[in-house]
Amino acid sequence: MELQLTPAQKIIALDPHRFRVLCCGRRFGKTFLAIDQMKACAASGVKRIAYIATTYAQSRDIAWAQLRNDCQQAAESINESRLEIKLVNGSQIILRGWEAIDTLRGQRFDLIVLDEVASMRNFWTSWNEVIRPTLTDTRGEAIFISTPKGFNHFYDLFNFQEKDSDYKSFHYTSFDNPHLPEDELLKAKRELPDNQFAQEYMADFRKTQGLVYKDFDRTKHVYTDREIRAVERIVSIDWGFTNPTAMYLIFEDDDANYWIANEYYKTGKTTQEIIEVAKSFRGNKYYPDPAEPDRLEEMRRAGLNVQDVSKDIEAGISSIQELLKTGRLHIHSSCINLINEFETYRYPDRKPDHNEPELPVKEHDHGLDSIRYALYMQAPVGFQNDGMVVSYPD
Numbered sequence: 001m002e003l004q005l006t007p008a009q010k011i012i013a014l015d016p017h018r019f020r021v022l023c024c025g026r027r028f029g030k031t032f033l034a035i036d037q038m039k040a041c042a043a044s045g046v047k048r049i050a051y052i053a054t055t056y057a058q059s060r061d062i063a064w065a066q067l068r069n070d071c072q073q074a075a076e077s078i079n080e081s082r083l084e085i086k087l088v089n090g091s092q093i094i095l096r097g098w099e100a101i102d103t104l105r106g107q108r109f110d111l112i113v114l115d116e117v118a119s120m121r122n123f124w125t126s127w128n129e130v131i132r133p134t135l136t137d138t139r140g141e142a143i144f145i146s147t148p149k150g151f152n153h154f155y156d157l158f159n160f161q162e163k164d165s166d167y168k169s170f171h172y173t174s175f176d177n178p179h180l181p182e183d184e185l186l187k188a189k190r191e192l193p194d195n196q197f198a199q200e201y202m203a204d205f206r207k208t209q210g211l212v213y214k215d216f217d218r219t220k221h222v223y224t225d226r227e228i229r230a231v232e233r234i235v236s237i238d239w240g241f242t243n244p245t246a247m248y249l250i251f252e253d254d255d256a257n258y259w260i261a262n263e264y265y266k267t268g269k270t271t272q273e274i275i276e277v278a279k280s281f282r283g284n285k286y287y288p289d290p291a292e293p294d295r296l297e298e299m300r301r302a303g304l305n306v307q308d309v310s311k312d313i314e315a316g317i318s319s320i321q322e323l324l325k326t327g328r329l330h331i332h333s334s335c336i337n338l339i340n341e342f343e344t345y346r347y348p349d350r351k352p353d354h355n356e357p358e359l360p361v362k363e364h365d366h367g368l369d370s371i372r373y374a375l376y377m378q379a380p381v382g383f384q385n386d387g388m389v390v391s392y393p394d
Helices: 007-014 032-042 056-071 098-104 123-135 153-160 182-191 194-200 271-280 293-301 313-325 336-342 366-376
Strands: 019-024 048-053 073-081 084-087 091-099 111-115 141-146 168-170 227-238 245-253 258-266 285-288 329-332 388-391
Touching: 007 032, 007 258, 019 153, 032 048, 032 056, 032 111, 032 141, 048 098, 056 091, 056 111, 073 091, 084 329, 091 098, 091 388, 098 123, 098 182, 098 258, 111 123, 123 153, 123 313, 141 153, 153 329, 153 336, 168 388, 227 258, 227 271, 227 366, 245 366, 258 336, 258 366, 271 293, 285 293, 285 366, 313 329, 313 366, 329 336, 336 366
Parallel strands: 019 141, 019 168, 048 091, 048 111, 111 141, 227 285, 258 329
Antiparallel strands: 073 084, 084 091, 227 245, 227 388, 245 258
16 A cells, blocks of 8 residues: 655645755655655656755665656656656656765756755755756755754754745654654663754754864854954965865954954865965965965965965864864854854764874864864964954955
């Protein structure tokens, strides 16, 4: 017998908003709902639809078998190797992985489903530059699905309905799926740590376990518009191409506070393009990643005042932790990627051996690496002066 949508799933399915954000507990039935919505869209006319999980393999493992079986009778062709289905009415459904999201650049879709959004790296950059433009011609829709993973980009996306009427967010727990045995859920509640159960089953936003910067607090360290009496205008750069280049304009005031004002967080940019942006930041000191000396030399030839940088990760982290604890580090609310990294950058679950340094997991760190280069190297201001008054944005 074919399963029907649960009452909670029906509420989401019938909602008319263009962008629906689903924050749901494990086994709520997110994928079942997503496949239902893809089939409904495909049957409504000649449509192009994409389902995107964090990896291509996950797209295959999570959704392909059910989607292929459900579309068998209406399919003109099914391509197993490419995970593509073409229906007899001309609609097409494709499955892809977030790790190769650039392959969708320049295409056109009527519906995109993004599954496990909280685990998608560099989400805002790829959404704004790759995915969102594919929905423009068709006024296409998107469904964002995830269980929370700390207060990262998915938390911001979930709250987007407060400032954009195209968005609607839904919150449901694992208990909202009537097909799940309640005694199993209660058993998990007894066995799991409170925070883990709250995040995974109740779909509550909780701080990521093992955070590097536990003292970071949006209410204390994030600011909007204000006047800054600056004595230094610093620019930090973490080079990238496939991964984003992360660049920040940092003001140091006459009380040795640091105000991170402008964020540049882009993929696919050449060295010359990056240097042009760096020049527009008008820093009097530049702290770039020293790992690429050819790029440093290009910066010097462009007339930028390049400073020496240490890549001592532990010492750099300690310096930023001290700035957070003493309330001397402030991040503008527009620096959304950096804020997300502060809330997701973590240590591995496995403790290092006695003689090994404790280093964080190498992800969600491009912006944090960038500011670490500057903040660790920049000597604190040891005197008072009149400074220069600047306003954000400059």
